Amino acid sequence: MLSLVPLRAEPSNRAELVSQLLFGECYEIISRQDKWLRVQLATDGYQGWIDANQHNAVSAAYYQEWKQAQHPRAMDLVQVISNADERIPVGIGAYLPFFDGMNVRIGEQTYLYNGRASNPESEATIAQLVKVAYNFMKAPYLWGGKSVFGIDCSGFAQQVYGICGVQLPRDAYQQVTAGEEVHFVNQTQPGDLAYFDNDEGRIIHVGIVLEDQKIIHASGEVRIDTLDHNGIYNAARKRYSHKLRIIKRIFQA
Incomplete structure (x- = not known):
């Protein structure tokens, strides 16, 4: 049982990290190769390879029960789950x-958790979503990461929204299909998702809009920059770092 498990593009420890499995998250084994398992996450359907040594088996009955339930999420930056062993x-x-x-x-095991937890039965507010986003400030950028110790842009958006009860797809180009378009930057509200593309028009970045045309996003670290109709302006470097493509709204005010 681990707090994080790397999810890789290929069955090798040298392969690209495409995502991470979080503690308590369930998945289905799709195939096997040597000591590697190709799995599909129950949450967002994402697939990748994990080391079989990091696999924790649960029964089919538990897996089905897990998929049908709504599960609280840990709200403390770091906490401990424990039992006698x-x-x-x-x-x-x-x-x-x-x-x-x-x-x-977890399966047949019971663990004590003393920290704060989200309430999946209550509807999250925009203020709560922004507060969750601020908890990730200064988290270092990590391609494929989903934790406060290393996170990428789409992992950040997925985590913040997931903690607030909204399941987004894993990658930015998938996330952009959700929500309703906001046509102008000056019409944004906190919690909107801004997407950015490259010269080929491919969505490569996402961030969460804040008040006063600010945006919180993972770029080198989880940081706050200025957002305008051109994109993200990095004041420290005195240049635009990302080109705005579209803004989508998930939460309605």
């Missing part, structure tokens, strides 16, 4: 399966 560090965004306010159930 082990202590596991978990970060913000970790899944807390079948959390009853004190205990988490």
Whole structure:
């Protein structure tokens, strides 16, 4: 049982990190190759390879029960899940399966969790979403990362929205299909998602809009920059870092 498991593009420790499995997250095994398992996440359908040594098996009944339930997410930056035999560090965004306010159930094992947790039964507000986003400030950029210790732009958007009860796809080019378009930057509201493309028109970056035409996004680190109709302006470097393509709204004010 681990707090994070690398999800790789190919069955090799040298392969590209495409995402990460979070504590408490379920997946289905698609195929096997030597000591590697190709898995598909139950949350967003994303696929990749994990080391079989990092696999934690659960029953088919648990897996089906997990998929049908809504699970709280850890809200503390770092916390510990424990039982009589082990202590596991978990970060913000970790899944807390079948959390009853004190205990988490993973397969046949029960663990104690003393930290803060989200409430999947209550509808999140824009203010709460922005507050969650600020918790990731200064998290270093990591391609394929989804934790406060390393995260990429789409992983950041997915984590923030996921903690607030909205499941987004994994990658920015997939996320852009969600929500309703906002036509002008001066019509944005906090929580809107701004997407940016490259010279070939491919969506390569996403960030979360804040008040006063600011944006919080993962670029080198989770940081706040200025957003205008051209894109993201990095004041420290005195240049635009990303070219704006489209803005989408998930939460309605």
